[in-house]
Amino acid sequence: MAGELQQVVGNLVVLEIFSVFNNSLFGSIPSSIFNISTLKSLDLSSNQFSGSLHLPWKLSLFNDLEELYLHTNQLSGEIPSSITNASKLTVLELSYNSFSGFVPNFGNLRLLRWFTISKNNLTGSTNFLSSLTDCRNLELLTISGNPLHGILPPSIGNLSSSLESFWAADCNITGVIPHGIGNLSSLLDLVLDRNQLTGFIPPTIGKLKQLQVLYLNGNKLQGYISPNICELSNMGNLYLADNILTGPIPECLGEVKSLRIIYLGSNKLNSTIPSNLWNLKDLIYLDLSFNYLSGQLSSQIASLKALNGLDLSSNQLSGNITSSIGSCQSLEFLSLSINKFEGSIPPSLGNMRGLSTLDLSSNNLSGLIPKSLENLRFLQYFNVSYNKLEGEIPTDGSFVNFTAQSFVNNFALCGATKYRVPHCVDKKTRRSRRKNVVRLMKYILPTFIFVIILATVFILVLMRRRKLKRLSAPADDIPLGISWRRISYIELVRGTCGFSEANLLGKGSFGSVFKGTLSDGLNVAVKVFNLELERAVRSFDTECEILSTIRHRNLVRILGCCTNIEFKALILGYMSNGSLEKWLYSENYCLDLIQRLKIAIDVALALEYLHHGHTFSVVHCDIKPNNVLLDEDMTAHLGDFGIAKLFGEGETTVQTKTLGTIGYAAPEYGSEGKVSPNGDVYSYGILLLEMFTGKKPTDDMFNEEMGLKDCVHEALQENAVSEIVAPGLLAREDQYFSAKEECVSSIFSLGMKCLVISCDERINMMQTVAALQRIKAKVVASTTRRQRYALSNITRGQ
Numbered sequence: 001m002a003g004e005l006q007q008v009v010g011n012l013v014v015l016e017i018f019s020v021f022n023n024s025l026f027g028s029i030p031s032s033i034f035n036i037s038t039l040k041s042l043d044l045s046s047n048q049f050s051g052s053l054h055l056p057w058k059l060s061l062f063n064d065l066e067e068l069y070l071h072t073n074q075l076s077g078e079i080p081s082s083i084t085n086a087s088k089l090t091v092l093e094l095s096y097n098s099f100s101g102f103v104p105n106f107g108n109l110r111l112l113r114w115f116t117i118s119k120n121n122l123t124g125s126t127n128f129l130s131s132l133t134d135c136r137n138l139e140l141l142t143i144s145g146n147p148l149h150g151i152l153p154p155s156i157g158n159l160s161s162s163l164e165s166f167w168a169a170d171c172n173i174t175g176v177i178p179h180g181i182g183n184l185s186s187l188l189d190l191v192l193d194r195n196q197l198t199g200f201i202p203p204t205i206g207k208l209k210q211l212q213v214l215y216l217n218g219n220k221l222q223g224y225i226s227p228n229i230c231e232l233s234n235m236g237n238l239y240l241a242d243n244i245l246t247g248p249i250p251e252c253l254g255e256v257k258s259l260r261i262i263y264l265g266s267n268k269l270n271s272t273i274p275s276n277l278w279n280l281k282d283l284i285y286l287d288l289s290f291n292y293l294s295g296q297l298s299s300q301i302a303s304l305k306a307l308n309g310l311d312l313s314s315n316q317l318s319g320n321i322t323s324s325i326g327s328c329q330s331l332e333f334l335s336l337s338i339n340k341f342e343g344s345i346p347p348s349l350g351n352m353r354g355l356s357t358l359d360l361s362s363n364n365l366s367g368l369i370p371k372s373l374e375n376l377r378f379l380q381y382f383n384v385s386y387n388k389l390e391g392e393i394p395t396d397g398s399f400v401n402f403t404a405q406s407f408v409n410n411f412a413l414c415g416a417t418k419y420r421v422p423h424c425v426d427k428k429t430r431r432s433r434r435k436n437v438v439r440l441m442k443y444i445l446p447t448f449i450f451v452i453i454l455a456t457v458f459i460l461v462l463m464r465r466r467k468l469k470r471l472s473a474p475a476d477d478i479p480l481g482i483s484w485r486r487i488s489y490i491e492l493v494r495g496t497c498g499f500s501e502a503n504l505l506g507k508g509s510f511g512s513v514f515k516g517t518l519s520d521g522l523n524v525a526v527k528v529f530n531l532e533l534e535r536a537v538r539s540f541d542t543e544c545e546i547l548s549t550i551r552h553r554n555l556v557r558i559l560g561c562c563t564n565i566e567f568k569a570l571i572l573g574y575m576s577n578g579s580l581e582k583w584l585y586s587e588n589y590c591l592d593l594i595q596r597l598k599i600a601i602d603v604a605l606a607l608e609y610l611h612h613g614h615t616f617s618v619v620h621c622d623i624k625p626n627n628v629l630l631d632e633d634m635t636a637h638l639g640d641f642g643i644a645k646l647f648g649e650g651e652t653t654v655q656t657k658t659l660g661t662i663g664y665a666a667p668e669y670g671s672e673g674k675v676s677p678n679g680d681v682y683s684y685g686i687l688l689l690e691m692f693t694g695k696k697p698t699d700d701m702f703n704e705e706m707g708l709k710d711c712v713h714e715a716l717q718e719n720a721v722s723e724i725v726a727p728g729l730l731a732r733e734d735q736y737f738s739a740k741e742e743c744v745s746s747i748f749s750l751g752m753k754c755l756v757i758s759c760d761e762r763i764n765m766m767q768t769v770a771a772l773q774r775i776k777a778k779v780v781a782s783t784t785r786r787q788r789y790a791l792s793n794i795t796r797g798q
Helices: 007-011 031-035 081-085 128-134 154-158 179-183 203-207 227-231 251-255 275-279 299-303 323-327 347-351 371-375 397-401 427-471 489-495 536-547 580-585 593-612 667-672 677-693 708-717 737-754 765-795
Strands: 002-004 017-019 024-027 041-043 048-052 067-069 074-077 091-093 098-101 114-116 140-142 165-167 189-191 213-215 237-239 244-247 261-263 285-287 294-296 309-311 316-320 333-335 340-343 357-359 364-367 381-383 388-392 412-414 504-507 511-517 523-529 558-563 568-573 628-630 636-638
Touching: 007 031, 128 154, 154 179, 179 203, 203 227, 227 251, 251 275, 275 299, 299 323, 309 765, 323 347, 347 371, 357 765, 371 397, 489 511, 489 523, 523 536, 536 558, 536 568, 580 628, 580 677, 593 628, 593 636, 593 677, 593 737, 593 765, 667 677, 677 708, 677 737, 677 765, 708 737, 737 765
Parallel strands: 002 024, 017 041, 024 048, 041 067, 048 074, 067 091, 074 098, 091 114, 114 140, 140 165, 165 189, 189 213, 213 237, 237 261, 261 285, 285 309, 294 316, 309 333, 316 340, 333 357, 340 364, 357 381, 364 388, 388 412
Antiparallel strands: 504 511, 511 523, 523 568, 558 568, 628 636
16 A cells, blocks of 8 residues: 555544554654544554654543554654653554654653664663653563663663563663663563673673573673673573673583574683583584684584584684584584694585585695585685695685685695696606606706707897897787787777777776677677877786786686787676676666675775785776676676786885876875875775765765765764665665664774775785675674574564
């Protein structure tokens, strides 16, 4: 049902229940509806009602009203204080609107059971919570996602003993968690994440015997994790990540058999992993990453048959990776990166058939990569870089999709050319070579030495002649990449229909790009340089030099070239979905949140390879949406290396007069001409903000006082990320709104780390890739968690 709700609805004078839930009604709520004095239940939720909520000052006409559902609309203005006159109200749901101003005191509503005001723009203090202590039947209280300030008042311990759910996430709440929280004996859900809470976790929290969900992550809590938390024998989800907690993980935590999800990452915990933690046989996800945990990985991990995700990255764990981990056959996400693990990779990892992410990078692992990993047909992300591995890289299964970036900085790996490692030599070839060496030393060497002397003289003469010839050769005699094709001008003319406008894909600073078809039927992109421009030839030479030395799945691949005195062109892989610029700003195209995140990861992987995975660092110098191209699978490829810089050994910065694009270039690049990998990091940060705000850094709304970076920084400070995010990425009616909002907030925070003014203080692209992978894993895990929570609500009749 769509349209506006008419004033005539007020003529229904004898009516007890009125519900238009989940329709497409819009406009203001007719005031006449509040004249129906017999009404007991009014449900206008999940529509598009807008404007202020106009209630009669004396709501005594609503003597019988028991339930008022207005959530998930577009209502604005202040919450009318006259609502408190409806003394029989048991349900008041105002969440997911745009209400602003202070929250009235609701102490008059003594029969209230459900009270929700989450996801509005309500401000002021949290004092209204004290007024709710008079509501002795209160079961559900949610205030999350409002820019409130203040503390949790000590009187919170005097709330109803019937309270089952208290949600106050992302509310700018400061101060400590009151000890009186332990008085809420019926509490099932306590959600206080993403605030600014300080101090210790109160030991009285152990009194909440019925508690099932505890979210305290994203605060500034410190001290030890109190052993009293182990008294929560019904707890299923424990989130304490992103705090300043220190000391050991409580040994007793393994006795809380009901635990399903444990997030303790990004703290300062410094113990070993308690052995009885592996007794939690129903555990689904365990995150202990970014701590100072030491010791070895216990073989008892095999008992976690239901484990879906395990993140132990960025700790100080050592010893061998136990082969018993292969018994965790439900595992989909496994990260043991940035530790001190040694020994070989256990072949038993191949038993985890559902594994989609496996990160063993930055350890001291040695030996071979097990062939059994080829059985992991769902594996999408694999990383064993920065180890001491050797031998042949597997080629079957998911390994056909992996790039050199997965294997960089190892001891002696060999395999296919695409991995940028030496070719493998089998045992028979080695034995044959050994015999040949003996034969050479015994019979051929004396004669060969004489031949070498004569050949050396001849070669020196020949080299001198070639050098003279090369110096006098035309500039278009460029070196080709190993697999490049030299394509004739006639073939390009035919393949592009004479470089017709119909085949024009776009124009750049130094020329135009056309779609073409080669004589063998291959579709390509032909980048034709405008030689009338002074810098075009230099740009062509630069791209040839750079692209002949690099190869990565997220870089645009060069197939060949066509060059003579009057014409220069590069033949590139054709990207059927065009540029990221088109997908961000054309009305006929759109990208959802996950697609944007995947593209951001693709570009980050490309830059990680250029900066860290190549013999010499390559700085792109012009990161922007127009240089990010999408293939038929929407995989992103970074292109246009016309002003890139290839660093020599030992170089960290160079000076240049080459300019990047206004709005994307790093400060030190524009002011000093100083080029380094850190400049690409800055440009990537701008790209990241642009992708998720839908605003170009040169948009008219920005000026010298307020740029894109400043706008995002202000939104993060005010917890107003949803106000600046690109249209269509966040919808309040989306059941995963909170998880997606947190994802965007994390992406913006990462972007700000890329945009630090001092280039030496910016994070690098290896850290950026790792952070994006964690964000992606977390939003997937949060979505799964929300589904479970919704299911539990249905089970409880909510």
